[in-house]
Amino acid sequence: MTDERYMARALELARRGRFTTTPNPNVGCVIVRDGEIVGEGWHHRAGEPHAEVHALRMAGAKAKGATAFVTLEPCSHHGRTPPCCDALIAAGVSRVVAAMQDPNPQVAGRGLYRLQQAGIEVSHGLMMSEAEALNRGFLKRMRTGFPWIQLKLGASLDGRTAMASGESQWITSAAARRDVQQLRAQSSAILTSSATVLADDPSLTVRWNELNADVRQQLDEATLRQPVRVVIDSQQRVTPQHRLIAQPGETWLMRTEADQQAWSDSVSQIAVPLRGEQLDLVAMMMLLGQRQINTVWVEAGASLAGALLQAGLVDELIVYVAPKLLGNAARGLCELPGLEQLSDAPALKFSDVRKVGADLRLTLTPA
Ligand code: AOF
Numbered sequence: 018m019t020d021e022r023y024m025a026r027a028l029e030l031a032r033r034g035r036f037t038t039t040p041n042p043n044v045g046c047v048i049v050r051d052g053e054i055v056g057e058g059w060h061h062r063a064g065e066p067h068a069e070v071h072a073l074r075m076a077g078a079k080a081k082g083a084t085a086f087v088t089l090e091p092c093s094h095h096g097r098t099p100p101c102c103d104a105l106i107a108a109g110v111s112r113v114v115a116a117m118q119d120p121n122p123q124v125a126g127r128g129l130y131r132l133q134q135a136g137i138e139v140s141h142g143l144m145m146s147e148a149e150a151l152n153r154g155f156l157k158r159m160r161t162g163f164p165w166i167q168l169k170l171g172a173s174l175d176g177r178t179a180m181a182s183g184e185s186q187w188i189t190s191a192a193a194r195r196d197v198q199q200l201r202a203q204s205s206a207i208l209t210s211s212a213t214v215l216a217d218d219p220s221l222t223v224r225w226n227e228l229n230a231d232v233r234q235q236l237d238e239a240t241l242r243q244p245v246r247v248v249i250d251s252q253q254r255v256t257p258q259h260r261l262i263a264q265p266g267e268t269w270l271m272r273t274e275a276d277q278q279a280w281s282d283s284v285s286q287i288a289v290p291l292r293g294e295q296l297d298l299v300a301m302m303m304l305l306g307q308r309q310i311n312t313v314w315v316e317a318g319a320s321l322a323g324a325l326l327q328a329g330l331v332d333e334l335i336v337y338v339a340p341k342l343l344g345n346a347a348r349g350l351c352e353l354p355g356l357e358q359l360s361d362a363p364a365l366k367f368s369d370v371r372k373v374g375a376d377l378r379l380t381l382t383p384a
């Protein structure tokens with residue numbers, strides 16, 4: 018097998034951690050000696066061993082003189098676990114191939130450097146774009162301090178989200194809602210607004226029964242991770258009685274200041290500065306990054322959707338389009354106040370188009 022095949026296998030292993038590793042990245046490792054895979058591992062959860070440690074354990078004495086393929090530069094720091102480069106050196110590995118460097122300032126080249134200093138043959142860059150795609154959230158947070166932000170929208174063919182009356186449930190199909198569950202489950206946080214909480218009283222959770230069978234196989238119902246629910250609530254309108262408050266997992270209420278109600282321990286009130294009359298969305302995203310949120314999955318109404326787009330905060334749009342026409346009296350997909358000229362319209366490009374049940378799923382990124 019070629020180096021590329023081994024790295025492809027390491028990437029496949031890394032992907033198994035996509036529902037569980039946040040705030041850590043997804044990392045996979047394959048150890049090869051004399052053309053034979055002798056060790057495989059991936060990072061499962063923050064606080065638990067890194068990918069290399071699992072692979073080295075499996076390889077045992079066979080790691081001596083072997084090549085390690087890793088999807089991210091082996092770490093050089095003492096975090097929740099000891100440095101992987103020390104473990105690779107101690108095991109007597111003779112070559113390390115990393116798909117990319119780790120931008121974490123605690124690592125940032127020092128892992129590869131330490132391996133090289135120990136006489137190990139080191140290279141990086143093999144299948145780098147695939148490795149980048151695996152950890153868009155972690156990488157963006159390490160590089161910029163901001164989380165990776167995905168905005169999910171659901172609309173009719175004519176771009177409408179609700180009837181004029183506000184009636185909006187089930188525009189898209191059950192298949193689309195199920196697809197959303199798989200994507201929610203991979204996010205660090207789900208963001209919404211108090212307007213949506215007041216209007217729909219959603220629970221914004223990941224539901225075991227709605228995860229695909231192959232996904233369930235890699236997870237454990239008892240330890241299913243719930244993304245943090247983040248609610249923009251500058252007017253303190255969310256109450257302990259709202260449905261999402263009682264759900265398993267944490268809820269963060271983003272407010273200008275805390276109120277004195279009796280909230281449960283799973284609820285935090287986080288102070289965010291104002292910008293005009295609204296919470297400062299840029300400052301808020303920075304706060305989420307500081308709190309180790311890698312990816313934010315936004316499910317909200319036209320007003321927050323438009324504000325995020327206008328602030329340039331959206332990294333990816335996911336639009337489910339139902340084969341229905343709701344007409345011009347129905348409500349639109351996003352509010353973009355002050356937009357008058359076509360040249361000022363947010364420019365996007367399609368990066369993926371596929372059919373999900375009866376609907377289309379469009380994925381777009383800023384052009
Ligand atoms: C690796 N292999 O499998 C992972 C790495 O607190 P810790 O000890 O879990 O360290 C977390 C940091 O280590 C994380 O921010 C990232 O830089 C790196 N993750 N490194 O060599 C792995 N998960």
Ligand code: ZN
Pocket residue numbers: 067068069091092093099100101102
């Ligand atoms: Zn490590």
